[in-house]
Every structure is written in C-alpha cells, then in structure tokens.
Amino acid sequence: MSVWEKLRPYSMVAPAIIVFSLFFIYPIFYMMYLSLFDWNFVSPDKAYVGIQNFKDLLTDSDFRQVLSNTTIYTLLTVTLTTSLALLLALWLNRKGVFHGFVQGAIFSPHIISLVSISLLWSWLMDPEYGLLNWVIGLAGFGKLAWLSHPSTSLVSLVIVAVWKGLGYNALVFIAGLQSIPPDIYEAASLDRSKPWTTFRKLILPLLSPSIFFLVIINMIGSFQVFETIAIMTQGGPVNSTNTLVYYIYENGFRFFKIGYASAAGVILLFIIGVLTIIYFKLLSKRVHYR
Amino acid sequence: MAKIELKQISKKFKDETIIENLNLTIKDGSFTVLVGPSGCGKSTTLRMVAGLEKQSGGEIWIDDKCVNDTPPGLRDVAMVFQNYALYPNMTVRGNIEFGLKNMGIAKQERERLIMDICGIVGLVPHLNKKPQSLSGGQRQRVALARAMVKQPKVFILDEPLSNLDAKLRNQMRTELIQLHKRLGTTFVYVTHDQVEAMSMGDEIVVMNKGVIQQADTPMKLYHDPANQFTAEFIGTPAMNMMDMRDMQGLEIRSATVPGYAGFRPEQALIGAGADSEGYEIEGEILTRESLGAENIYQIQSRNGVFFVKTFLAPLETMRHVKVTVPYDRLYYFGLNGERLRGVEASSKRPAAVGGR
Amino acid sequence: MKTVDNTIGGSPIGTAAAGSRLSHARTRKATIRQAISVLLRVLNIAALLLLVLVFALPFIWMLSTSLKTLPETMIFPPRWIPDNPVWQNYADAWNTGPFLKYFRNSIIIAGGILILQMLTIIPAAYAFARYKFVGSGFLFGIVMVTLMIPSQLIFLPVYLELSAFKLLNTHLGLILPFASSAFGIFLLRQAFMQISDELIEAARLDQAKEWKIIVRIMVPLVKPVLVTFALFSFIAHWNDYFWPLVMTTNETARTLPLGIAKIREVEGVATWNILMAGNLILVTPILIVFFLSQRQIIKAFVYNGVK
Numbered sequence: 001m002s003v004w005e006k007l008r009p010y011s012m013v014a015p016a017i018i019v020f021s022l023f024f025i026y027p028i029f030y031m032m033y034l035s036l037f038d039w040n041f042v043s044p045d046k047a048y049v050g051i052q053n054f055k056d057l058l059t060d061s062d063f064r065q066v067l068s069n070t071t072i073y074t075l076l077t078v079t080l081t082t083s084l085a086l087l088l089a090l091w092l093n094r095k096g097v098f099h100g101f102v103q104g105a106i107f108s109p110h111i112i113s114l115v116s117i118s119l120l121w122s123w124l125m126d127p128e129y130g131l132l133n134w135v136i137g138l139a140g141f142g143k144l145a146w147l148s149h150p151s152t153s154l155v156s157l158v159i160v161a162v163w164k165g166l167g168y169n170a171l172v173f174i175a176g177l178q179s180i181p182p183d184i185y186e187a188a189s190l191d192r193s194k195p196w197t198t199f200r201k202l203i204l205p206l207l208s209p210s211i212f213f214l215v216i217i218n219m220i221g222s223f224q225v226f227e228t229i230a231i232m233t234q235g236g237p238v239n240s241t242n243t244l245v246y247y248i249y250e251n252g253f254r255f256f257k258i259g260y261a262s263a264a265g266v267i268l269l270f271i272i273g274v275l276t277i278i279y280f281k282l283l284s285k286r287v288h289y290r
Numbered sequence: 291m292a293k294i295e296l297k298q299i300s301k302k303f304k305d306e307t308i309i310e311n312l313n314l315t316i317k318d319g320s321f322t323v324l325v326g327p328s329g330c331g332k333s334t335t336l337r338m339v340a341g342l343e344k345q346s347g348g349e350i351w352i353d354d355k356c357v358n359d360t361p362p363g364l365r366d367v368a369m370v371f372q373n374y375a376l377y378p379n380m381t382v383r384g385n386i387e388f389g390l391k392n393m394g395i396a397k398q399e400r401e402r403l404i405m406d407i408c409g410i411v412g413l414v415p416h417l418n419k420k421p422q423s424l425s426g427g428q429r430q431r432v433a434l435a436r437a438m439v440k441q442p443k444v445f446i447l448d449e450p451l452s453n454l455d456a457k458l459r460n461q462m463r464t465e466l467i468q469l470h471k472r473l474g475t476t477f478v479y480v481t482h483d484q485v486e487a488m489s490m491g492d493e494i495v496v497m498n499k500g501v502i503q504q505a506d507t508p509m510k511l512y513h514d515p516a517n518q519f520t521a522e523f524i525g526t527p528a529m530n531m532m533d534m535r536d537m538q539g540l541e542i543r544s545a546t547v548p549g550y551a552g553f554r555p556e557q558a559l560i561g562a563g564a565d566s567e568g569y570e571i572e573g574e575i576l577t578r579e580s581l582g583a584e585n586i587y588q589i590q591s592r593n594g595v596f597f598v599k600t601f602l603a604p605l606e607t608m609r610h611v612k613v614t615v616p617y618d619r620l621y622y623f624g625l626n627g628e629r630l631r632g633v634e635a636s637s638k639r640p641a642a643v644g645g646r
Numbered sequence: 647m648k649t650v651d652n653t654i655g656g657s658p659i660g661t662a663a664a665g666s667r668l669s670h671a672r673t674r675k676a677t678i679r680q681a682i683s684v685l686l687r688v689l690n691i692a693a694l695l696l697l698v699l700v701f702a703l704p705f706i707w708m709l710s711t712s713l714k715t716l717p718e719t720m721i722f723p724p725r726w727i728p729d730n731p732v733w734q735n736y737a738d739a740w741n742t743g744p745f746l747k748y749f750r751n752s753i754i755i756a757g758g759i760l761i762l763q764m765l766t767i768i769p770a771a772y773a774f775a776r777y778k779f780v781g782s783g784f785l786f787g788i789v790m791v792t793l794m795i796p797s798q799l800i801f802l803p804v805y806l807e808l809s810a811f812k813l814l815n816t817h818l819g820l821i822l823p824f825a826s827s828a829f830g831i832f833l834l835r836q837a838f839m840q841i842s843d844e845l846i847e848a849a850r851l852d853q854a855k856e857w858k859i860i861v862r863i864m865v866p867l868v869k870p871v872l873v874t875f876a877l878f879s880f881i882a883h884w885n886d887y888f889w890p891l892v893m894t895t896n897e898t899a900r901t902l903p904l905g906i907a908k909i910r911e912v913e914g915v916a917t918w919n920i921l922m923a924g925n926l927i928l929v930t931p932i933l934i935v936f937f938l939s940q941r942q943i944i945k946a947f948v949y950n951g952v953k
C-alpha cells in the first residue's frame with residue numbers, strides 16, 4: 001500500500017472533522033471553561049470565580065423560574081404533540097391522493113421559518129383583533145389575553161409548538177406504522193384480536209421505537225426553544241415565558257455576563273446530555289423489534 | 291489464453307487460516323471448475339487469482355508472469371460476479387463500455403467491440419436500457435458481455451448462475467459451454483453445485499476446508515475418486531458409505547485394512563438373479579422416489595440406511611428386497627478417508643450373507 | 647320473522663314464502679349498513695377537512711390581513727375579504743429595510759452552506775463507510791458527538807470564537823460553522839455501506855481508479871439520499887433565525903428571516919397588514935417548493951426520524 005493510499009481516508013474525513021472540532025467540540029470545552037469565570041466580554045481579563053456562577057444561578061429566583069418554565073413548557077409540548085400525533089397517524093394512515101393532501105397540509109408548518117410562524121401566531125393571538133378570540137367567541141367564550149397575560153402566555157406558546165410539530169410527528173408515526181408488516185394485522189385478526197387489543201398489544205409495542213425517538217427529539221427541541229419566545233414574548237410578561245436558551249442569550253448578549261451565561265449553558269448541556277444518553281440506552285434495548 | 295499457476299498459496303483472515311499450501315495448475319484454454327461446500331475456500335482462491343484478495347503467502351503466475359504485485363485491473367482477468375455487479379446508474383452500453391474507456395480504447399473501436407459482443411450474447415435491442423429494467427437472464431448476459439469485451443486472458447465466474455431459475459440455469463449452462471468453445475479462453479468457474487461442475491467443466495477441482503481434494507476430469511472424479519470426500523461429494527444421491535465392521539461376510543485381501551467401503555446407488559442391483567456375483571445386502575424399502583426414467587429407493591438394512599438408483603426399471607413394489615453390489619463396484623477407504631486401491635474381495639459364504 | 651317484517655313496514659303479501667321475506671329483510675339491513683358506512687365516510691371527510699382548516703386557516707388569514715388597510719385590520723369581528731385589496735402593503739414591507747440585500751444574503755448563506763456541506767460530507771461519509779483506517783472509530787465518534795450537540799447550546803463560545811477570527815457580520819462567519827454536517831455524514835455513510843462490494847470489485851477489474859469509482863459509480867448511486875439531504879439542509883438554513891441573529895450586529899450579513907422579524911420593531915404600532923405582507927414574501931417561495939416536491943421534502947424530514 002502506498003503512502004498516499006494510507007493517507008487517503010484521513011484526507012477525506014479531515015475537512016469535516018476540522019469543522020466539527022472547531023465549531024462544536026472545542027466550543028463545548030470553551031464554554032465549560034468560561035463558566036468558571038466572571039467576564040463582561042469587554043474587559044481584557046477574566047476573573048476566576050470557581051463554581052460561584054453555578055451557586056448564583058441555583059439561588060437566583062429568576063433562573064429557578066426559567067428552569068420551571070422550560071420544564072413545564074417541555075412536558076406540555078411533548079405530551080400533547082406526541083399523543084395527538086399518534087391519534088392523527090392512526091387516523092390518517094391511508095394511501096390515496098386525498099390523504100396525501102391532508103398529510104401535506106398538516107406537515108406544512110414544519111418547513112416554514114419559525115419567524116413566520118411566530119409573527120403569524122402573534123397576530124392570531126392578538127387580544128383585541130386576533131382571529132383566535134373571534135373563533136372562541138363563536139363557541140361562546142369570552143376574549144382571552146393569550147400572550148399578554150402571565151397565566152396564559154406559556155400555554156399559548158405550547159399551542160404554537162404543538163401546531164408546528166404535529167404534522168411532522170404524525171408523519172414519523174405513519175412511517176413507523178407503514179413499516180409494520182401487514183401480515184401481523186392479518187395474523188392478529190385470525191387470532192380474533194379486538195381492535196383495542198391489537199393496538200395495545202401489537203401496534204404500540206411495534207411503534208415504540210418511533211415513540212421514543214419522537215419523545216426524546218421533542219424534548220431536546222423544547223428545552224432549546226428560542227425563536228418563538230424571542231419574537232412573541234421576549235420572555236415576558238413578568239418572566240412567565242423566559243426559558244433556558246433565551247435566558248442564556250439575554251445574559252450573554254444583553255447583560256454581557258459571559259461567565260454566568262456559560263454556566264447556564266453548561267446546565268442545559270447537562271440536561272440535553274442526560275436525555276441523549278437515555279435515548280441511546282432505550283434505543284439499544286429496543287432494537288430487537290426491528 | 292493463459293495458464294494459471296498457484297504455488298504454495300496460503301490465506302489467513304486475522305488468525306484464521308482459510309487456505310494453506312495450495313498448489314494448482316489451471317491448464318491453458320481449459321474450463322476449470324472449482325467446486326466444494328460453502329466455506330471451502332474456492333471463492334477466496336478465485337478472488338486471489340483476480341487480485342481482489344491478496345494471498346498471505348505464495349505466488350500466483352498467469353502465463354509465466356508472476357502477478358503477485360499486479361493490481362486487479364491489469365491482470366488481464368475478467369470476472370462475472372454472483373450478483374452480476376452491474377453499475378445500476380449506467381445503461382447496458384455504459385456498463386460494457388466502462389472498462390474499455392478505462393483501458394483507453396478509442397471510441398470507434400469501442401463501438402465495434404460492443405456491437406460484436408452484444409451480437410454474440412443477443413443484447414443489441416437492450417443497449418440503451420438500464421440494468422433494473424432487464425430480466426435475470428439478460429442481466430447475466432450483460433455481465434458476461436462486460437467481461438468478454440475486454441478480451442481477457444482469463445475468465446473468472448463466481449457462481450454466476452445461482453440467481454437464475456432452474457430452467458434458465460440449464461439454458462445458460464449450455465450457452466456458457468458453447469461460449470467457452472468459441473472463445474477458447476481459460477475459464478475458471480466456481481460453484482457449490484456438483485451437478486453444475488460435472489456438466490460444465492473439463493477439469494474439476496474439488497476443494498474442502500481450504501485443501502484441494504482432487505483435481506481431475508469429471509469422469510475420473512466419478513469413477514476413480516481419490517478419497518472419501520470426493521466420492522461422497524460427487525454424484526446424487528451420494529455414494530453409500532458403510533463401516534467395514536458392519537460388512538459381515540465380505541472377505542478382503544489388502545495390504546492395509548480399509549475402514550469404509552462404498553458403492554454408488556446406481557451400481558447396486560435390486561433382486562438380481564443368482565448368476566450375478568457380488569456382495570449382498572437384505573433390507574426393507576423405506577421410501578420410493580419415482581422420477582420417471584429413474585427410481586430412487588431408500589433402504590434400511592443391518593448395515594444402515596443406503597440408497598439404490600435404478601434406470602428404466604419398473605418400480606419395485608416389494609417391501610423386503612435383496613440388493614447385490616458387484617465386487618468390482620466396491621470402493622475402499624482407509625480410516626483417514628484415503629482411497630485404497632487393489633483390494634480384492636469375495637464372499638466367504640455367499641448364500642448366508644445378511645440372511646440372519 | 648314477523649316482527650322484523652312489521653318493523654320494516656313493507657310486509658309482503660301473505661303468500662310470500664318465509665325465505666323470500668328473510669332475503670327481503672337482509673337487503674334492508676344491508677341497505678341500512680351501507681347508509682351508515684356512507685354517513686361515516688362523509689363524516690370522516692368532513693373531519694379531515696376541518697383538520698386541514700386548522701392548518702390552512704392561519705395562512706389564509708395571513709393572506710387576508712396582508713391585503714387590508716391598517717384600520718381594516720382593527721375591525722372586530724374580523725372580515726375575511728378586504729374591500730379593496732391593498733397591494734401596496736407588499737411594497738411597503740419590502741421597503742422597511744434593505745430587503746434585496748437580505749435576500750441575497752439568504753441565498754449566499756444557505757447556498758454556500760449547501761455547497762460546502764456537499765464537498766465535505768461526501769468524501770467523509772465514503773471514507774467512514776468504505777475504508778478501514780487506524781482511528782476511524784475515534785473520528786467517527788467526533789461525528790456522532792457533533793450530531794448530538796444542538797447549535798443552540800454553543801452559540802456563546804462560537805460567537806466569541808468568530809469574533810476572535812474577525813468573522814462576525816460576514817457571510818463566511820455564518821457559513822463556516824455549518825460547512826459540514828454530522829447528520830449528512832451519518833445519512834450518507836449508511837447509504838454508501840449498503841452498496842455491494844461486488845460493484846467496487848467489478849470496477850477495479852475494469853481498471854477504474856479509486857477516484858473514478860467514487861465519482862462515477864458510488865456517488866450516482868446515493869443521489870436520492872443526497873437530494874434528500876440537500877433539501878433538508880437548504881430549507882433549514884434558509885429558515886434559520888437564531889444563528890444569524892446571534893452572529894450579526896449590523897445589516898451586512900443579515901438574512902431574510904431577520905429582516906421580516908425586524909418589521910415589527912420598526913413601527914411603533916403593530917402594523918399587522920405590513921407585517922403579514924412581509925411574512926408572505928418569506929413563506930410563499932418555501933410553500934411553492936413544498937407543494938411542488940411534497941413527497942421528496944416529507945421524505946427528507948421524516949427520514950430524519952425513521953432511519
């Protein structure tokens with residue numbers, strides 16, 4: 001084997017590996033390093049403070065609210081999206097032009113910029129002239145404040161997230177349903193299995209890889225929610241929709257508390273890391289279904 | 291045209307030795323078939339000749355030239371793969387042309403060669419189709435054409451017919467034999483199917499566990515197997531093999547004591563007259579397979595279960611039969627499976643054999 | 647039998663045989679069953695249409711608003727069709743900022759990312775799929791870790807990095823961090839691994855050089871995966887708001903989504919009609935592409951999930 005032949009694979013992976021190391025791997029460590037300092041980005045020297053940033057964060061009532069906001073938002077979004085998507089998938093899992101059209105329609109929000117969706121829903125949720133208040137008015141309810149009141153703001157953001165994610169989730173489920181060989185249903189019906197039993201004992205377990213995938217992906221995605229908050233609420237009113245990434249963004253770019261923001265970033269990294277590890281653990285346990 | 295010589299070839303995968311000390315000469319212009327059970331090293335041997343696999347030791351010579359360090363493309367070897375390995379993104383023409391282009395052959399010449407080859411294998415109407423739209427047999431032909439068009443010294447075929455249905459396989463078998471006659475190139479053919487080997491090869495190399503058991507003409511292999519493995523591998527049903535200790539009444543004179551005696555199912559006689567001399571076995575017929583021209587019986591005897599094949603004879607209806615194997619049709623093997631020649635046999639008490 | 651006949655009503659004349667009455671009842675039952683199934687089908691279609699409406703209505707509302715005058719947007723209950731469509735809103739939206747520049751930036755950035763990604767992921771995926779080399783496990787580990795790290799997480803250190811490289815507010819600064827894609831390598835490696843070895847061996851016997859095998863045989867075979875990934879990547883970066891927002895401090899490299907989001911900040915009062923017009927400018931191209939190649943795009947995004 002010539003020298004060139006030995007070097008070839010390395011030269012082929014090098015560009016990608018350099019990009020990853022420079023913009024993904026190294027920043028992780030840099031962020032951990034920064035989290036131990038007090039730095040305002042402008043001053044030339046950083047002051048080492050150890051784990052003081054973390055201590056401050058965990059005692060900061062704002063940050064606690066941010067954590068609880070993020071958790072509530074994530075739990076609501078994930079449960080609603082996944083379960084509604086599963087119902088939709090069971091309903092829409094049919095071939096044909098019309099069903100194809102419906103699938104396309106519910107999927108369309110997924111490929112649209114979050115900017116558009118945020119602006120559109122800000123308008124839909126306008127407390128005075130919004131379409132949403134008109135629709136619930138038709139159903140006999142009074143006007144809601146939606147984004148402009150702390151009691152409804154977070155839930156309003158959840159509604160937007162569910163609306164955006166539902167189609168994608170349903171289509172992943174449909175793909176999962178279609179990968180189940182049809183003779184399994186036939187065998188079940190020959191075994192006189194009732195529809196509900198078939199669903200619980202066959203479809204649900206066979207679909208579990210898709211369910212786990214979506215739950216984890218949705219969780220990771222929800223924990224990082226930023227765009228809708230930045231555009232629709234800026235974390236308000238009264239901090240009721242402030243979430244982790246937005247908090248990091250504000251502390252870093254508005255208050256220039258780089259070390260403090262990095263420490264919050266490390267906490268988010270920890271949460272997402274745990275979720276990822278859980279995902280892979282579950283994934284390796286479930287492979288035998290396929 | 292080329293002679294291929296393998297000298298002291300060995301092949302290891304990590305710690306596992308697949309082939310050790312293999313020596314083989316493939317005659318110029320022959321149709322040589324490597325045959326053996328799967329995992330016997332026949333494909334590996336073939337791939338080493340093609341240069342797709344590097345031997346761990348030994349030398350490969352093609353036409354008095356050592357090709358150990360020659361890359362596969364420059365060995366003047368063409369190969370037909372088991373799954374055809376057609377380039378799915380290219381048309382039939384593109385597939386055949388690809389190698390020629392890489393060899394730097396001018397466009398006009400390429401066109402002429404392609405048309406010639408496609409005339410031979412009957413692909414002219416399909417030149418602009420993609421492989422996906424062809425039938426199995428047509429794909430096989432494209433693979434052949436792609437190999438032939440380069441006019442190689444050696445043709446290597448790795449189980450090329452295993453993906454075809456039975457009828458097409460028979461047809462392609464005949465076509466390949468005719469093609470070999472027409473081209474006169476050395477063909478090296480690998481198969482696990484001994485019927486295919488027998489019907490196609492003029493030289494057959496029987497391999498087992500990385501060792502060549504016997505390399506000979508088909509008839510020699512059949513009538514004069516060198517060892518127990520070859521004897522049992524060639525022929526359907528396989529040669530019946532019996533432990534000498536069970537063969538009561540068989541008197542032998544031999545320098546070494548045989549461990550096993552065997553006979554071919556088609557050489558045993560059922561219910562032969564008293565005039566035919568031979569070793570007699572009595573038994574019960576367990577099953578009868580009637581294939582029209584031939585019948586195959588499975589018979590349970592004191593010496594174990596064995597098969598008898600008869601030709602153009604009425605189906606035996608009796609349950610209890612007497613089977614006679616002429617003495618000169620018995621083969622003897624040593625305890626290690628080696629063939630023992632020059633063993634003479636007779637019966638001590640012909641009438642009493644097996645009659646207990 | 648009689649009760650059945652009575653309830654159905656149309657009782658046959660006395661002489662009719664029981665058998666014929668039975669069959670009559672059966673046809674009636676079948677008709678009822680058929681009617682129920684038709685009713686269910688109609689209900690199903692109605693429900694489906696309602697579902698479509700939940701997703702389509704906001705867009706229709708967006709279109710309707712974008713053609714209204716500002717006072718018209720403040721009529722409650724809302725009107726769907728404006729009296730006089732105000733096309734001027736689109737021009738107004740376009741003129742709230744340097745939109746031509748935003749548009750150009752979007753093309754340069756999403757296109758630049760796509761081209762660089764293709765150039766880096768194809769060789770890397772091929773090497774990971776097809777060559778054995780010392781350290782390949784470790785290097786692929788880097789790819790897998792990168793696949794797990796969301797860009798949302800590391801924007802702060804990357805911002806500092808880019809600022810140190812003097813790449814803030816440049817196209818390059820927005821392109822380089824995404825010059826390769828772990829997801830793309832992962833997807834493509836899978837595709838390369840599925841190609842049979844025989845094909846490469848056949849090409850070697852055909853005297854093809856290594857690069858020729860890659861370019862002429864392997865890459866054409868993974869073209870569907872490449873197209874899928876290209877769609878995925880382009881749409882994702884075309885739509886991206888977060889990264890350009892964080893990595894720019896002025897207009898030089900800002901993209902379309904930022905420009906649209908900014909319309910809101912420009913005016914004091916909420917000019918929803920202008921905003922929705924701008925939004926429509928942003929959404930329409932993507933929606934058109936989506937409905938033209940719906941199958942491909944859905945596959946591109948959903949395969950992300952089912953692999």
